[in-house]
């Protein structure tokens with residue numbers, strides 16, 4: 076298969092970028108999208124040009140490193156899945172493909188298609204954990220947890236931290252990401268002691284990082300590679316309301 | 327210089343060693359802990375759990391990883407599960423049984439004392455993870471569920487759908503985040519360790535490169551912990567992430583740390599077969615699939631091209647069930663992998679290039695219903711369909727072995743300390759617990775055991791004698807290491823040839839897969855040893871590394887890693903040649919039983935091979951040190967899975 080590519084090139088955060096035309100020729104339909112970019116890079120290298128910078132690591136949809144927008148869609152056309160799981164058989168022969176980084180104010184471009192998503196780490200650092208010192212844990216079976224609760228917690232916990240939700244959102248909101256972590260931990264009895272402070276701190280951290288507000292467009296859910304349901308956003312809102320009430324009663 | 331290798335195993339009865347060791351190990355008092363700086367390289371299960379735990383104890387920790395977030399370490403990709411001797415199923419499991427299964431599974435090439443300790447602390451790991459909010463699978467009554475996994479006759483594996491590694495790592499990452507917020511751990515993402523600094527014989531720091539800015543930095547510490555994972559990517563294609571490397575451990579080796587059993591590589595039997603030259607990695611299908619899938623190939627070569635559903639049952643060869651009736655499809659990894667290679671070598675493989683065997687769920691679907699299979703393995707079937715375009719509920723999966731895990735690693739003693747005082751090595755990066763073959767679901771267990779429950783006891787034992795001995799980064803050894811690293815980077819950028827990194831790495835990988843892969847022989851290994859230096863020469867003369875060092879430069883990152891693989895490959899082959907026996911995953915064709923199983927030579931090789939780097943910058947044949955292994959509790963027997 077052959078493709079015409081328009082790829083975002085930007086030397087670093089400070090300089091401006093632009094779309095540059097490339098071609099990918101004789102690509103097998105069983106090549107993954109990132110392997111197609113590898114091939115383009117080999118060509119560039121052979122011609123003495125600088126290869127296109129893009130991020131990936133596991134290349135199997137679990138680490139959350141890869142992050143590309145293809146023809147305006149975060150992670151490309153094959154949902155649910157990360158862009159490293161997109162195969163060229165999903166494109167038409169001869170198609171023009173536009174490749175850009177995730178565009179979110181809080182994710183500055185590092186180079187070409189690579190962005191800095193450390194804002195997501197800082198949201199977790201604000202409170203996205205259960206304080207459990209090694210050595211203090213009670214016997215694992217001492218607190219039975221109903222299977223439906225743990226299954227739901229697992230659905231939320233499956234988030235791979237890629238940031239596509241924010242990239243797809245017209246407001247660049249990281250609500251789905253934050254909601255997933257808040258819900259995962261709030262659904263488990265172990266998460267209960269810090270339930271109130273956690274949601275308040277995480278939501279404040281999210282705002283402080285400059286992410287936008289959620290206006291329920293659900294673009295996030297549509298691109299999420301981990302199929303995190305937007306209903307967790309409703310859960311986050313309930314958790315936040317409950318926590319605000321408790322905090323104000325305590326004051 | 328290194329005398330005899332002393333593993334420092336505590337005396338006393340096996341079951342009491344760890345407790346008595348903890349009772350007598352030296353401690354660091356709480357108000358002194360903040361005076362110690364610990365460098366932890368790696369944020370996977372091993373490094374992440376160690377950094378979080380040491381931070382919580384009050385030490386000042388610095389944690390490094392090459393990814394943009396510690397949550398992306400390759401532990402995230404583990405699917406199947408984690409073992410623990412909880413005996414929740416009442417099916418006869420115990421610490422002893424997990425211990426003896428691990429020793430036998432490792433084909434008697436690991437240390438009894440270490441393995442016993444691992445089995446002992448395994449139960450604490452599950453408690454710890456549940457307390458952190460890891461959503462392990464549960465039964466309807468709300469208690470934890472288990473499954474049996476690769477080669478075990480009891481159900482001791484805990485799991486979180488097909489994403490166990492992800493959930494364990496996120497638990498660990500969250501604990502780490504808590505310490506980062508508390509200021510006890512400083513996190514350095516996108517920072518690659520390029521050298522170890524040894525001062526007066528002790529490991530006291532590292533040299534790093536910031537992968538975003540290109541800046542080279544020096545960090546001093548009271549102790550250095552390497553938790554940098556496995557080196558399976560030396561084969562180019564493996565189930566590892568693109569960035570997995572041998573750089574940290576190899577450079578420590580060049581600074582005097584011994585590298586143990588480098589040739590012990592696990593080839594995983596259930597991966598999606600290779601489909602073409604452009605392929606950048608291989609994808610694992612969790613072997614939990616073997617609980618319900620049946621492995622077969624056509625009995626007759628002529629049938630290989632037919633659609634599998636057209637081949638009647640009596641014309642299929644369920645070769646694992648036939649050869650190993652008591653374990654069948656659950657036979658250990660090395661045995662299953664070799665058996666797959668054999669049937670393909672006979673010309674009975676299926677799929678492109680004849681390099682594949684079927685893993686068939688038709689019987690399980692008939693017995694349990696498609697819904698149950700979907701619940702158990704739904705996400706794996708989806709991954710399979712994405713990659714191959716096939717629906718495995720309707721046609722059998724095709725699988726083939728791939729490089730997956732490296733049992734070899736830096737040599738460590740019972741305290742997880744290498745022969746270089748102060749240098750501790752944990753997780754997949756060390757060699758310790760899995761012998762010549764790792765059992766399924768035991769790597770996650772080992773990484774967390776090391777980080778949460780072992781290193782926090784053994785590290786203070788070293789630190790207690792090190793108060794006030796941390797050098798400044800202006801020490802001459804730091805300066806020298808830094809200038810060496812700068813020179814190495816300049817050399818890479820200067821080559822300016824025409825070849826791509828991938829082409830050379832692929833060549834190296836192909837060579838190793840052929841000569842030092844699933845089965846090896848002396849002639850092939852000698853050929854590889856003659857050829858590797860040529861490939862390396864070619865690299866240093868003809869590769870092209872574009873850009874410069876003062877910038878985000880992914881090609882330069884990769885070039886450094888490939889350069890190390892090109893040296894390390896030689897060490898692997900040297901080790902494989904010297905180990906003139908078969909054991910576990912190391913199958914020397916010259917040494918097999920009449921049934922074609924690995925034939926050990928306990929008299930000469932019940933010993934760890936630990937290699938010392940020789941030569942001044944140049945590569946000279948390494949020097950071999952031995953650590954004899956003693957089997958006092960589990961008796962040396964020929965493994966039999968018949």
Ligand SMILES: Cc1cc2nc3c(=O)[nH]c(=O)nc-3n(C[C@H](O)[C@H](O)[C@H](O)COP(=O)(O)OP(=O)(O)OC[C@H]3O[C@@H](n4cnc5c(N)ncnc54)[C@H](O)[C@@H]3O)c2cc1C
Nearest residue numbers: 368369370371372392401406407519555753754767769770
């Ligand atoms: C696909 C797959 C599935 C698996 N499934 C299972 C399973 O079901 N059960 C099981 O028990 N085991 C499984 N394993 C094995 C297990 O996942 C690994 O052995 C284990 O997670 C390794 O953990 P680790 O902490 O030692 O290393 P890793 O998780 O690989 O972490 C290495 C860390 O070191 C850092 N690093 C590496 N080099 C450098 C450097 N030079 N400078 C700075 N930082 C560096 C990385 O950034 C990373 O943070 C699986 C492995 C794979 C590949």
Ligand code: SF4
Nearest residue numbers: 234235237238240299
């Ligand atoms: S919620 Fe989904 S899209 Fe957002 S970070 Fe998590 S996995 Fe990515």
Ligand code: FES
Nearest residue numbers: 132134139141159
């Ligand atoms: S590279 Fe890991 S999710 Fe895509």
